[in-house]
Amino acid sequence: MATEITGMVQRRGAGLWLTHLAMIAGVLVIFFPIWLAFVASTVTQPEIVRPPMPLWPGDQLIENYTAALFSGVNVPVLTMLGNSLVMAVGIAVGKIVISLTSAFAIVYFRFPGRNLFFWLIFLTLMLPVEVRIVPTYEVIAGFGMLNSYSGLIFPLIASATATFLFRQFYLTVPDELAEAARVDGARPMRFFWDILLPMSRTNIAALFVILFIYGWNQFLWPLLITTDPSMNTIVMGIKQMFPSGDDLANWPVIMATSILAMIPPVVVVVSMQKLFIRGLVDSEK
Template structure:
């Protein structure tokens, strides 16, 4: 390992501090804006120290919001993000297992058909997907928010590549011990895939949390709004005045669940990206 000493160490630390400050300062300004009153924000210069209305502004956002209570939008986004992440991982790992360990006609054709769906983002197929969801009566429902986004060619590809690295001797040993396909999958492959699952869960949870276009189409009732939709709808149209303290409080609360997932799963997330645990 190469260690930097002297001026190199100081420059490295100064660069890190400058980068952290550039990222954190807008978040700090948003936090300050969420703790003051509307006149204090509108009257220049804006204060740079937190105000005394923290509990009032956050309580108003959680209980009332502007179009819908923030706690309800946070719950909708959490259900959607968890459903998408868990569903994508479950379907992808089973699909990859079938493609790698079972021999059936046109096996690789099906895999490449799955892989080709990477060329079709949600925006390209959103109209027929909406028609199918509406035909099954999934508008304004959690199933409509989750099921159309639940397949993942990327996760299937990553699990397939990982399964291909599993030694054939391990498969033969499991077969000699009498382990069938289901037991081999549950007792051997799933524990070995733990870090890969954790890394994908973090990525897919954030993907589901940040969805905007699909929830905007599939939901029309305010009680089904997600937090990303809610923040956009809080901005006024015309000559109305934006309630910036409530908007900033909502934006900061919208950051907490993804940040919590990354913080609590960062160890497994890093291992899943750099380690195979074979």
Template sequence: MAGMVEKRGRSLWLSHAVLILGVAMICFPIWLAFVASTVSQPEIARPPMPLWPGDQFIENYRKALFAGVNAPVSIMLLNSLVMAIGISVGKIVISLLSAFAIVYFRFPFRMLFFWLIFLTLMLPVEVRIVPTYEVVAGLGLLNSYSGLIFPLIASATATFLFRQFFLTVPDELAEAARIDGASAMRFFRDILLPMSRTNIAALFVILFIYGWNQYLWPLLITTDPSMNTVVMGIKQMFPSGDDIADWPVIMATSILAMLPPVAVVIGMQKLFVRGLLESEK
């Protein structure tokens, strides 16, 4: 027994050591980016690069937030936030209603429509980007939040996940609601939505990060610098030709761009994990 306990203790320490090493490997580049955002340009250019924060924190972040290159980073952060939230909420709302209709309503070609929705997974934005751009331009939605959000709010994956969850809901609940005189939308609002809370939270985290990291679509439909997203802004800060990069400001912008997704993941961590576990069931 003592040998078994000792063996388990060694394996526990080894697993923790591997985890700590993995976390260190992930966090060290982020730490270097933060350090680079707090020092001056000559300190970055002069090797070796410092490993501890400098005294230019306020100046570099002020310059990034309110000066920027083509537009202040504060404006680009707002654009990214609006786009990410709009895409997340839009995808979840449309997917919930689509899954509800497919599971609880009987209409001709119901399963055909479901599989047609599912087949759209084979058509990502990059494949249909030219016709989508033509439609958006024809509707006059270039350089607008509507143009950034609406073409990306359909989600076959979320529809499939909600459909699978609704299929696990006992039919007795729907029968009881019908006997009590509840309408279809009341059953959806008062019973299905509360039961889907953890699944919605898990999908919101994933879809928020998806919307936040969008680059190609915003790059295509925004020509006004005030509508740029922060991911676009980071790319635009890199120099072209013989220009010298302002690395402290670029690193400060990168750190600012990481904060909202990290905040969403940390704030919704418990619901996110529960939603994934319940989805597996």
């Protein structure tokens, strides 16, 4: 079996077909709920509640999506999408800026307490939002930042993971490069802008994708601090669409909202895929 030898790298014949079959089956399993959500977003309310559930799209697509986007249940989905976008981009950009600069300080400067600060930052890895949610709420409320973008964004910005990632990346940048820049006359910030930042670009892209999705998917924190429906983000907004008590859930609109909520992360991932993979695979030194 000569083909067996190349097994891991390149399958041929039956192996190839089997691999594809397994892959397609996997995709179907994962895709099916999304398909159901899409179908549900294109039919009328009575059609959904009457079994069996429809498996093929209906004719209400435009009506349902228009209803979701422009009126929604509590607040137009367009508003929630906007809020989510501001929050996700704010968190991603904020985290990247903070961690780029803090990693720069930790790696390239010798100052008293450098290690202490690094470990303090590192410690926060062990403190996700949920753990510190009560004190954080207290602080944000004290600053009067409830129901505001700053309240949504700032508590989630400080990031040990990103700082750590950039620290590790900077450590792989040869010292000679910093020295060459110094001989060339570059002050530290100039070195940061002209050399370090462009070299980090693939890492930044990869991190942006991860952090954007992280920000977009935030649920608990926005749920806690946005009481005003016009500040709701979409991920928590979907939950808010479920009626309390005996009201009927407007399933087609809720499903349309779910589908809409998925689009921006998908767009970000697809559009930055190339850079993203390059960022994970090599760091171009």
